Amino acid sequence: MASLNRRRFLKWTLGGFAALSTAAIAGGVGISLIPDVPAAANAPWRTAGQGRNPRERALSYAALAPNPHNLQSWLIELIGDDRMRLYVDRRRLLPETDPVNRQIVIGQGCFIETLALAAGLEGYRAEVTLFPEGAFATNGVDHRPVAEVRLIAGGQADPLAHAITQRRSVKEPFDVTKIPSNGQLRALTALSTADARLAATASPDRVKRLRDLLYVGMEIETRLPRTFLESVKLMRIGAEEITRHRDGIDLGGGMMEVLGRTGIVTREALADPTSSSFQTGLDRYRAMTEATPALIWLTTPGNRREDQIAAGRAYQRLALSVAQAGLSLHPMSQLLQEYPEMAEAQRQLMAELEVHAPERVQMLARIGYGPTTSPAPRRDPASLIVAGPKLSMAF
Numbered sequence: 001m002a003s004l005n006r007r008r009f010l011k012w013t014l015g016g017f018a019a020l021s022t023a024a025i026a027g028g029v030g031i032s033l034i035p036d037v038p039a040a041a042n043a044p045w046r047t048a049g050q051g052r053n054p055r056e057r058a059l060s061y062a063a064l065a066p067n068p069h070n071l072q073s074w075l076i077e078l079i080g081d082d083r084m085r086l087y088v089d090r091r092r093l094l095p096e097t098d099p100v101n102r103q104i105v106i107g108q109g110c111f112i113e114t115l116a117l118a119a120g121l122e123g124y125r126a127e128v129t130l131f132p133e134g135a136f137a138t139n140g141v142d143h144r145p146v147a148e149v150r151l152i153a154g155g156q157a158d159p160l161a162h163a164i165t166q167r168r169s170v171k172e173p174f175d176v177t178k179i180p181s182n183g184q185l186r187a188l189t190a191l192s193t194a195d196a197r198l199a200a201t202a203s204p205d206r207v208k209r210l211r212d213l214l215y216v217g218m219e220i221e222t223r224l225p226r227t228f229l230e231s232v233k234l235m236r237i238g239a240e241e242i243t244r245h246r247d248g249i250d251l252g253g254g255m256m257e258v259l260g261r262t263g264i265v266t267r268e269a270l271a272d273p274t275s276s277s278f279q280t281g282l283d284r285y286r287a288m289t290e291a292t293p294a295l296i297w298l299t300t301p302g303n304r305r306e307d308q309i310a311a312g313r314a315y316q317r318l319a320l321s322v323a324q325a326g327l328s329l330h331p332m333s334q335l336l337q338e339y340p341e342m343a344e345a346q347r348q349l350m351a352e353l354e355v356h357a358p359e360r361v362q363m364l365a366r367i368g369y370g371p372t373t374s375p376a377p378r379r380d381p382a383s384l385i386v387a388g389p390k391l392s393m394a395f
């Protein structure tokens with residue numbers, strides 16, 4: 001379909017969605033009842049804590065960690081009864097938007113923190129040895145382990161562990177009339193450590209400048225074909241694709257189901273800058289960034305691989321604390337990414353946040369009160385476990 005026709009058709013369809021949906025229900029499809037994420041795609045959130053032994057049970061929670069583009073780039077090698085090694089699944093990287101794999105390593109840190117917290121639930125302590133065969137180079141990850149983890153009896157439960165299954169990345173507009181209080185933001189930034197510093201703002205002028213910048217970052221990424229296509233390839237449109245992959249960017253729910261099934265929203269349309277789907281995506285980001293009452297960011301003293309792991313661990317502790325406080329959190333990483341077209345916007349962000357090298361902003365997130373959302377898809381935690389020989393074959 002020519003793009004102009006498609007545009008008209010989409011406009012008509014969006015306008016006529018209620019009619020279509022009514023027709024679908026009358027036809028017995030019940031499309032308006034389709035959840036954003038089908039139950040089969042996010043089952044691991046409900047089975048977390050099940051497993052044959054403490055290590056399996058801890059891994060079932062760790063698989064719920066936040067991670068870039070929900071790629072879940074984790075591989076686990078079990079060693080003996082009480083140890084495991086964590087590797088990066090190098091088939092699941094983001095070469096365009098995360099060219100040095102900084103975000104992928106942060107996602108490894110999120111996994112390690114979740115594993116350690118889950119071990120505590122059963123009275124175990126996780127002894128973590130980072131990079132037992134040496135750290136990755138600054139320009140990319142390799143086959144060596146990220147960490148070796150041993151579960152040792154005698155750990156204590158951290159109350160944060162109880163929020164693992166409650167935490168969400170809330171990729172929606174927040175209520176702009178409900179601003180997190182200074183006391184709430186202070187309690188969260190008090191989670192700062194020497195390894196990872198947190199700062200936040202709800203000051204209206206500063207928040208406005210930052211959310212304008214967030215949109216600039218999103219527009220740069222979206223209008224640059226090579227970076228946007230990387231995301232488009234990871235978009236899962238409708239229940240069937242979401243359930244088949246259980247990863248990536250899930251575009252589900254009744255409206256998407258109709259638009260996907262009728263061939264109106266396709267990867268091709270989403271990637272076409274002249275299409276309504278493309279413009280609708282940008283408009284949605286504009287509405288979302290504008291509905292941001294406060295922002296929080298996390299910096300590390302440097303940008304070594306160990307700093308990135310520390311950032312991931314601290315980010316997951318922040319996200320769990322946010323969930324416990326009844327607030328919503330949504331990371332937006334575009335401005336932090338390392339490709340030339342983003343450099344100027346990133347420089348402006350650093351000036352606005354008053355962060356100077358070698359200190360590095362690792363995470364920047366919207367914070368406020370958002371709607372309740374479904375847990376994101378997750379693959380079966382057992383699929384992360386690979387045997388030694390199979391592990392080397394995977395690459």
Ligand SMILES: Cc1cc2nc3c(=O)[nH]c(=O)nc-3n(C[C@H](O)[C@H](O)[C@H](O)COP(=O)(O)O)c2cc1C
Nearest residue numbers: 066067068069070103106168169331332333334376
């Ligand atoms: C390092 C890192 C960077 C992220 N950047 C973004 C981002 O730019 N935009 C976004 O919507 N979510 C971002 N996220 C959140 C992930 O998309 C999210 O964790 C993943 O989809 C799984 O969803 P969940 O956190 O609700 O379990 C990021 C997460 C991590 C760990």
